[in-house]
Amino acid sequence: MKKTKIALALSLTGAIMITACNDDGDAENNADEEIVNINGTSLTEGDLTDELKNEFGEQTFNQMVQDTILRQQAEELDIGEEEVEDELDDMREQMGVEDDEQLLEMLQMQMQIPVDSIEELEEDFLLPQVVIQELSTAEVDISEEDKEAYYEENEEELTEVEARHILVEDEESAEEVISELEEGMAFEDAVEEYSEDTQSVQEGGNVGTFPQEGHQMDENFAEAAFDLDVGEISEPVESDFGYHIIEVLERNETYEELEEEIESRLTQEQSQMPEEVIQELMEEADIDITDSEYEDWLQDPESMMMQ
Template sequence: MKIAKKVMALALSATLLLSLASCELITKTEEGKMKEAVAKVNGHTITRGEFLKRFETEKARMENLYGKDFFEKKENEAYVNQIKNNLIDNMINEVLLVKRAEELKVVPDEKTLQDEINKKIEEGKKSLGGEDKFNETLKNLKITLEDYKGYLRSGIIIDKLYDHIAKDVKVTDDDIKKYYNENIYDYTEKPNKMNVSHILVKTEEEAKKVKAELDAGAKFEDLAKKYSQDPGSKDKGGNLGDIYYNDKNYDKDFMTNAIALPEGKISAPVKTQFGYHIIKINKKEEYKQLPLEQVKAEIEKKLLDDKKAQAFQDELKKLKDKAKIKIYEERL
């Protein structure tokens, strides 16, 4: 009997030890998960913990905009996955750019970095209405002050790299003149606009048939309802509403022909990527073009900003093309 009790006690002890070991294993596993790589960039590991910090902040931001259940809705699943992919891509970019800044020796010294971080924090407090509001915002976005300082630090370093890469970018007078001539409708006293109707059909033969009926006296609105393949305008007699001359959302050939057409006139068939259009201009409002000298500084700034951004993107692309990058998508 005593032997049986002893065996039982040993068994209970073993069970307890296994139970404790199991708890320890669970704890280590959870901690270990946070240290797992979600991506590796030239030997640098981005951990799951680092990724989740950023993701939780983005999640909080989106939930503030679209509601607490945004991430749980099935219809948002693809969008949530896109958020995750964009987030890890941004983190990879950050690693590459900070490393490049170190290689080019454009990282400020520690005192300068701290001064700039503190300055940005003070600016943040001021813009949000004080320290309490600032801290509340960090809390709502699930960011610790230390993490926020880390994000600012990377941002400042990347800004210095941007300035270094873009320092030699220039815009010539020829660049400015070319842009002005190609975008004349961006530089008028008031925005030029026209009220446009159209009938869209699939073939040139159909378009010629519609035009013949119009020439014979048929009403444009009636033919649009009868023939047009554009579901957004056919029930409105083909009316597209007011279109600004510099609207880039419309087909270029469509816009060129519409702008050239006088008010009240109907076009011959116009071919675009969507088919053949018969265009009618119901009304136009046109204004005088501003002289180049008046808008030169504005155009120069735009072109300079665009060229700087392109130079930076080109540098980033080169870095990514050369880098060894591995993403563990199943861990995101």
Template sequence: MIFKKIKTIYIGLFTLLLVVGIGIGSVYATQNNIVAKVNGVEISETELQDFLLQQGGNDALDTLIQQSIIKQESEKQNIQVSEADIDKELATVKATFDSEEAFNQALETNALTLDDLRKNIVTNIQILRLLEANKPITEEEIKQYFETNKDSLAVAEEVNASHILVATEELATEVKAKIAAGEDFADLAKQYSTDESTKDLGGNLGFFAKGEMVQEFEEVAFSLEVGLVSDPVKTEYGYHIIKIEDKKEAKVATLEDSTAKIKEALLDQKLETEFDPWLQERLAEYTIENYLTKT
């Protein structure tokens, strides 16, 4: 059970360039150019390709053209994307999910493989660096953003907590007694907790700030000292035993500490507002020959 408040899931990275479900150029496991039979009536690979082209061929080709432009422009400007760059962004994506299982489920839901996602990350980084090179972020922009968003850039107080979630107060009291008697909290979480997203992690929820958990839970979590374990806490999800693993104090934002985060935010804004004009300029510059019949 996941009881964090709903948050934005960052998975597409750059959905305008994401081609899902269009099989142009795919390799099929065919038998004599036959992809299926229905009561013995054959469906040929040619029929399938024609159908896929009618359904989304032009959009898919437009996407491939855009990807080619981005790749060629990146090569012109010697933009390199390292494995470390990809791994860092992938870690950021994974951090928006409550578990590895939830992340993998999101990939499946979006018809993506991990390799697809890594390729999207490369494209996203290339675009951001191209836009940054086209119109560099100025010191004045950074200072203005900082002054406007100083409060939101401040680091909020956070706690790292683990919990064991059970259905009844009686069971919660029993589990608390086992902890008091010296039994390991993580082992008990794996044995008793009904929170499937955290039990295998020993109940660990990671760091969270105020407003991310239900009120009854966070009131106790933020009042406990590191290392202490709570009495049973009732929420709409059941009864929780909470252990505080670590704490981070609130920190006022400074321009120096916030610069990297500000640049990232400004680049995200450029992605939304300046990519399309940039792309239209490149489309006008490039010689593009489209041989796909319009339908």
């Protein structure tokens, strides 16, 4: 199971902001240097640094401590480029992109994650995540019997289908599209010509794979999809969005087809929470706060998550 938890990356934002203000390593010498003047009022680099410190200092201090511990763990676990690259591939897949430039743009614009390069993304965000994933699953032990028992208990919930559809405004239009499909029109061509679902048009109408229970699809849509055989095309299905013509592309319902999903679920159930992993690492680490100003700043990970 490898699912990138982007929320972990977001927690590093404050650290990057303050570090950027001091990346010349000479903050004290530049503290009195004016950076802007407003109607005769001077603001210095020291003013900016103090404001950032007051606003983000405690959170950033804790994140820097945790990040240092995680980097040390990466060395101990011998986590290298291959593992981080796998995590990057997972992120690309989750976000539906193949191009690195597009990935960075999505992270910056949609998720407000301040990364300027893939190298920075890997080093500052994905490497800590790989460490946490490896440590959180270290004690997981799943047998074949465990997986088979889970399948028997949750077979209906686990069953999933992959489907594509054509969305039109009314039932009459849906019937006309079905007639064209029956006369030999390719489903992909009908999607491009008729479908009003702009998000799925580029995928040939494919809405992906979803389970029989716990999905986020329209209930009428999901019920109709699970009633279809693979390759079968539905009658018009009404939803809040209009009328759908649905075709099921694949159905996963046997143990062999669902084994990977079952193992993923069981692994997730047995894994430690990220904050628990970090808490244990902090308790094991020799953290010596040498400046009395910061004696009360160190927090446990769970309290940071609550902020």
